[in-house]
Amino acid sequence: MEKALTKRFKDLIKFKKSSILDFSKQIGIAQTTLNCQLYSTRGISINVILLTLKTFPEISAEWLLRGEGSMIRETSPVLLSHAGQVQLDEGLLESQHEKIRMLEAENNMLKGENSVLREQVGLGARKADGV
Numbered sequence: 001m002e003k004a005l006t007k008r009f010k011d012l013i014k015f016k017k018s019s020i021l022d023f024s025k026q027i028g029i030a031q032t033t034l035n036c037q038l039y040s041t042r043g044i045s046i047n048v049i050l051l052t053l054k055t056f057p058e059i060s061a062e063w064l065l066r067g068e069g070s071m072i073r074e075t076s077p078v079l080l081s082h083a084g085q086v087q088l089d090e091g092l093l094e095s096q097h098e099k100i101r102m103l104e105a106e107n108n109m110l111k112g113e114n115s116v117l118r119e120q121v122g123l124g125a126r127k128a129d130g131v
Helices: 002-014 018-028 030-040 044-053 062-066 090-120 125-126
Strands: 076-082 086-088
Touching: 002 018, 002 030, 018 125, 030 044, 030 076, 030 086, 044 062, 044 125
Parallel strands: none
Antiparallel strands: 076 086
16 A cells, blocks of 8 residues: 555646656656655655755645645645646735845844944944954
8 A cells, every 4th residue: 555645745746747757856856766765665755855845835744744734835825726827826925025025124223233232342343354
């Protein structure tokens, strides 16, 4: 009997309309490595799992690892149309962009405060001198 995790990987490869060679290239491993893991009794390595989740952030780790929930993450900015085409959830992307802008502004403010504090304790001049 095929292991459930291995079956989900095969389902994912089929869903992505990829060959094992193409999928292995996408996640950055040798095709022989993926092929061996898919068809051996040892199963899928943690490295392959992590590379897959990093490469395809729209894939639910809960689904891939435990078989629970949907293959596609509910909070993913990537959606599938009825025709199976990838679309972006513009609202979710905009909220993520807004968070990034806020964090960048906070980071810039903290850099300014850091610069002022360094000058107050006399580190600004030493930094400028390359010390």
